Amino acid sequence: MAVGVYNSGARANTAAQHQSPGPGATNLQTTDSINEMYRDAWSRFATGVTVITTLEPGGNVHGMTASSVASVSLDPPLVLVVIGENRESHALVESTGRFGLSILDDGQTDIAKHFATPPEVRCEIDPQHFTALSDTPVIANAMAIMDCRVIAAHQAGDHTVFIGEVESIAIGAGKPLVWFQRQFGGFSR
Numbered sequence: 001m002a003v004g005v006y007n008s009g010a011r012a013n014t015a016a017q018h019q020s021p022g023p024g025a026t027n028l029q030t031t032d033s034i035n036e037m038y039r040d041a042w043s044r045f046a047t048g049v050t051v052i053t054t055l056e057p058g059g060n061v062h063g064m065t066a067s068s069v070a071s072v073s074l075d076p077p078l079v080l081v082v083i084g085e086n087r088e089s090h091a092l093v094e095s096t097g098r099f100g101l102s103i104l105d106d107g108q109t110d111i112a113k114h115f116a117t118p119p120e121v122r123c124e125i126d127p128q129h130f131t132a133l134s135d136t137p138v139i140a141n142a143m144a145i146m147d148c149r150v151i152a153a154h155q156a157g158d159h160t161v162f163i164g165e166v167e168s169i170a171i172g173a174g175k176p177l178v179w180f181q182r183q184f185g186g187f188s189r
Helices: 031-043 088-096 109-116
Strands: 005-007 010-012 050-055 061-066 069-074 077-084 098-103 130-133 136-139 144-156 159-171 178-180 183-185
Touching (some): 050 109, 050 136, 061 077, 061 109, 061 136, 077 088, 077 098, 088 159, 098 136, 136 144
Antiparallel strands (some): 050 061, 098 144, 144 159
């Protein structure tokens, strides 16, 4: 399999060119080029799409689209969500100690796009898109919804990994919404 490597703006197209430079050679990659490649590499990882929700102090629902989520443990049921420290969701999850997690189906692209838009420029969303699971707001008609209590938080770079214990869960139906190469899509066999 050929592997493409960005090296100071030039792209190599063979696995042999991907090997480490020899003695005395200089790695020409810059922090900026590595960061660009890092984002590009992860855009090639197909993942499901979720919305993380919590309540604002005034009682309004706040949410963000997230793909950095994972199951951690079955006993007890634990999930992790990774939230950038500069996101409004970070402060709200930290202060409330709770979050809802909704796994979206392929008919919920508009909801995913809404919550991927910065809060200060997004339009209002119809309240019919929300429901509650044990008092935590979640997305109505999602494939799965969970109400989670934060039991741990770990700083990692410019993000925090929040570990939540699932206190309530409901399973729906549908086909998954997928995020791949910076685009929403579906899954087909």
